[in-house]
Amino acid sequence: MSAVTDPETPAPTDPLLEIYLERRANLVRFFAARSGSRIIAEDLAQELYVKLATRDQTITAENPIALIYRIATNVMLDRARGEARATARDAAWRRVAHASMGGEDVAEDIPADEAVASRQRLRQLVEAAGDLPPQMQRAFRLHKLEGRSHAETAQVMGLSVKSVEKHISAALKALTARLGR
Amino acid sequence: MALRGGVYSCDGPSHAPAVEGFMINAWRYGDDARRDDAAAWVVRLEAGDLGDAEAVTFDAWLSATPENAVAFDAALSVSHAYAAAGDEVSRNLSDRRVAPRIDRRRAVVGFGAMAAAAALAVVAVPQFAGPDTDSYITAKGQHRTVQLADGSTIDLNGGTRLTVNFARDGRHVNLAEGQAVFDVAHDARRPFLVAVGDRTVRVVGTQFDVRRLGGKLSVTVARGAVEVRPVAGVSGKAYRLHPGQRLDHVEGAVLTRVAQAEPAEVLGWRSGRMVYRQQPLSDVIDDLNQQFTTQIRIEDPELAATPISGVLVMDDQASVIRRLALLVPITAVRSGAGLALRRDTASVR
Structure with a gap:
């Protein structure tokens, strides 16, 4: 909680936001697996940040990590499912088709x-x-x-x-x- | 850099300094348990919401080491690739299974090339197994479908070894050990011959199952007709088998038994479903030992001869044994690297 903060950047005073920033990469992975798309995952992670920053501060949890994941799950559910899923499929396919396969980066091909x-x-x-x-x-x-x-x-x-x-x-x-x- | 060092340390210095290199190495030399966990987490997350405790565990696992995150990303990418191409992959899988396409032109070209190569082989290397002989081997528990140049396909069951040699006079397959289903493209000029122990199976165009396990041969015909005859120098009768017929023979014996069989049942191993009708438990165990790496033995000959009737789904070994125990009172105990099956004296029926 008492992390050393850089005076140049405004550090979040909210411990939950601190944890969020520490775990952002993990949360993006969580969303990517839940939503089926890494692109949507980035959006969701952003949405989660907004939700955490504007949340009712009186709500506390014994385990802040569990709380963040719980809110993340709600953010997921809030998204209209049907359409998001269809887009996710297309986006994911276009992406894996020439971006990444099993973690191995593949150069972008010319259209032909x-x-x-x-x-x-x-x-x-x-x-x-x-x-x-x-x-x-x-x-x-x-x-x-x-x-x-x-x-x-x-x-x-x-x-x-x-x-x-x-x-x-x-x-x-x-x-x-x-x-x- | 710390990550790279960690990954490379498994394998000493690497020859692939590029970033892709480290990804590849991370996989090739990475911890097997890590891959298990990575795949399990992806599957778990895709299935539904996590509870609090699971979420905390997931986060801790991801944060534990950078390699975990890399493993997770790799599994997730593959999962996404399949999700996105689900319909297409599914359709192609069906084609591959059900209807092996026969490209006439390619078959002819393949034949010409093979025949020419075979002729050359006779001049250059006058040995039995020339360079045209292809070997196919499956490990225990592994299935494999091989498409031959003539359009024929062979489905190999686990623990199978066979060679294929296309010559001018015929298409020769030698089944050294194991079990396979042959779906043979019609070619009247070049018979399809499967050598199996001291018998030869001859066919013109058909689907049939051949197996050779521990000196016991069996041939079951699904379509068309095949001829099973002793190899040169071995005495015994030749049989012509029609659809729905099954031939059983013990190598070295003169006698051969032909009985009715349900081809769909005999060929069921390809979909992981085995059907038994009054077959000794030892046959069932032979099949299990082909499907799973942990080998099972039965020492009690009376137990081995117990007839079994039923359908067994070959998913995982422990479950299969559990289901088998419903048919016959048995219990499996660890014995060396494998398992020993014993009569379960506790459950007297």
Whole structure:
């Protein structure tokens, strides 16, 4: 709480805002996973800042980090879902198509090569998913590719939600290991 | 810089000084548990809101070390890539599974090239397995679909080794060990021959399943017809199998058994679903040992012979054993690197 402040920049006097600034990168990641888009995540992180700065100061929490994440969750929910999601999908695709893949930065292609690159990327995605063990592949496909919830996937496959979660996260791990290379 | 140092220290000095290099290395040499956690957190966050305690744990994990954040970002990027291309990937996966496309022209070109290369091989390297022989190997628990130059596809089950050699007189596959489903493109001039132990399976255009595990052979036909005959110098009868027929044979034995079988059931392993009808428990365990790396043994011969009927979904080994225990009173105990199955004396029925 008693962090040394630089006199040149106006330091936030609010401890919650201090924590927010410290954790901003984490919160952007949180929003990116929740919203499905890094671009929207930046907006949401900004919105969260505004919300924290203008909040009712009388509300306190035993754990300020938990409180920030709780408010972050509300910020998420406040966003109209349907439209935001559709935009997120498009934005995310355009972005990954020539910006980043498994953390590896890819140079921006000229438009003529872009089609080839995205076809190649698609092929890589298909091949990597196709090589997953069958159950893992099916769970990943039903959930991630066809948009079913974990519970729906579990029902279709006749498995517990927990096994479905395990399959999906094992699939994501395997795909990341392969595509991030 | 501190991050880079930390990552490189796993592997000593690196030859890739670029920023991309460090990303790649972080993955290749990164901690396996870290990747587990990164994927699990992405999946957890995507599934729904976090509770207070989970949120705090998530934040602490991300902050613990910069490598955690890098791992998280990598998994998230891959997840986003699939979410964005979900429909397309899904469609392409279906094509790949259900309808292997046969490009006639390419098949002919492939044949010409192969034949020429084969002829050359005879002159230059007069050995049995020439340079045209492709080997395909799967680890336990791994499935793989191979598309051959002629448009045929082979689905390999886990723990399978086979070689493919296209020659002028025929398409030769040698199944050394394991199980595979062959979907063979029609080519009357070049028969498709699968050598499996002391038998040869000959086919013109069909779908069938062949397996060879520990000297036991079995062939099941889904479409078309195949011929199973002893290899040269081995005595025994030749059989022509039609759809819905299954041939079982023990290597070295003269006798061969042909029975009715439901091809969809026999080929079910490709979708992780195994169907058993009055088959000994030892067969089920053979299948499990193909699907999972932890190997299971049964010492009690009477238990091994217990007939099993039912459908087993091959998701994870512990769950499969639990479901199997509903069919037959068994219990699994750790034994060395593997598991030993014993009769569960506690649950007498």
